[in-house]
Amino acid sequence: MTSSGYILTCYHVIANAKLIVVGLQDGRFEEAQILGYDPITDLAVLSVSAENLHPIPQLDNPNALVGDVVLALGNPYNLGQTVTQGIVSRISNNGLNHYFDYIQTDAVLNEGNSGGALVDSEGFLIGINNANFKTRVSRSRVESVDGVSFAVPYTLAKKVMTEIIATGKVTRGALGFGGAQDGPSSVGITVTSIDQGRPADIGGLQVGDVILSVDDIPANNIRKTLEYISNTQPGKEIQLEIRRDEQRLKLKMIVDEL
Structure with a gap:
């Protein structure tokens, strides 16, 4: 690369x-x-x-859009460099990962495509192919779903790569809570679990609390909120505004490492 x-x-x-x-x-x-x-x-x-x-051609800020034609490069079954074509179906986490969005395409990915490049119609890198969507059809059997493939966006992949080259790992901040959001239009993140001994627990966050903002940034998107916490350096103080029953409270806690 x-x-x-x-x-x-x-x-x-x-x-x-x-x-x-x-x-x-x-x-x-x-x-x-x-x-x-x-x-x-x-x-x-x-x-x-x-x-x-x-290296494969790269842009500083590639912008993959729904409907764009994309090409998936790989070496399926050791057949040599192979290209499949698809379109971008959506850019979303689809519940697969709270920390970032995937690029979803209908380009065919087979064993050997993982880690290969996803490029746009001009050959510029827009993502790293990861996997097909899989569904469990029985207790012992999982099947891939044709036409539903995922790639890690280039900008995130480059950020991860840069940090690994510099330090050998990726450092992320965490508070130690699990949360859920009723829908894209709902306000706040409902706390569903607390990790004992982690910053959220020490800072007084409780199951059932609704997080309204983090450092005065509205918590109206769980992925963006967790991404903000993840990008906060461990050891730094962070402030949560929450709703507990009919009260609004502000809690301060020191970010831990994920």
Whole structure:
């Protein structure tokens, strides 16, 4: 992904690997080292010592929109570089992850596509292919759903990659509570669980409280609220405005590491 030899892929692809060999477009094979990984986004950064590398074209702020034509690149079943075509169906978390939105497409992904590039019609990178949607059809059987595939957006993937290159890991803030939102138009996040001994517990947050704002930012979108907390450096103080029964309260707590 960079001319310096850094490569971004999916963590689940290399999680149990003892030896990683990367095949380059010009036919070379290079042994790769794992610099770090991030299970939340399922991304990992590898490093190879090779010259004359040609990374995929990238824009600073690619803007994938619903209806855009996209191409998924990969190496399904070790057949070699393969391209499938689709369109962007939606950009949403779909309940899959509270911390970021996925790009959902109908491009076909098979085993070997994970960690490959999702590019726009001009060849610019817009995401990292992750997985097909899967559904449980019985207690012992899970099936992939055709036409429902997900990719991690490029801007998030680049942020994760940059942090792993710099520090070897991704550091996220957390308060230690679980929450739910009735719908996109509902106001506030209802606290559904509290982790004992974590900042939310120490700061006095209770199950049933409704979080109205975080640092005066309205909590009207659970993903954006958790993303804000996640982007807050551990050790920093954060303020929650909550509703408890008929009372409005302000609670301060020190952000912990996720």
